[in-house]
């Protein structure tokens with residue numbers, strides 16, 4: 001992990017008060033305005049930040065996998081879903097399937113995803129900063145400033 005990523009959780013923690021204040025301002029906006037603002041900052045963040053130089057979410061978080069994700073991944077890997085589940089997955093405390101080990105078993109050394117075209121929906125959607133009704137997930141976004149430099153960028157620029 002590069003030095004900047006190592007410091008991210010600490011930096012995000014030290015700015016938590018500012019980020020909570022920014023979230024309070026977002027809560028006061030109309031939903032469409034909040035979504036528009038996040039969309040603009042999301043585009044700006046990912047114009048500056050290259051996920052292939054990061055992959056922090058694939059190393060630290062990992063997705064929850066739906067049954068549809070499991071079927072799609074098993075098919076790509078030409079495995080039975082039961083074998084795929086036994087080899088790669090565990091149930092977490094909420095009874096959701098998650099990868100047994102992190103970093104993700106499909107993360108390659110150059111930060112590419114080995115199963116990119118079949119990756120779980122949660123991987124496609126992360127960090128969720130371009131989704132509708134951003135106000136409904138604003139607390140999760142604050143938490144993600146500790147892991148994702150793009151979300152940190154967005155909160156610094158709100």
Ligand code: SF4
Pocket residue numbers: 049050051052054055056057058126127147148149150151
């Ligand atoms: S943590 Fe954020 S910036 Fe890093 S790879 Fe994931 S989505 Fe991209």
Ligand code: SF4
Pocket residue numbers: 057058062063104105106107108112113114115116119120123
């Ligand atoms: S499946 Fe791919 S995108 Fe999802 S965590 Fe693993 S390496 Fe990252």
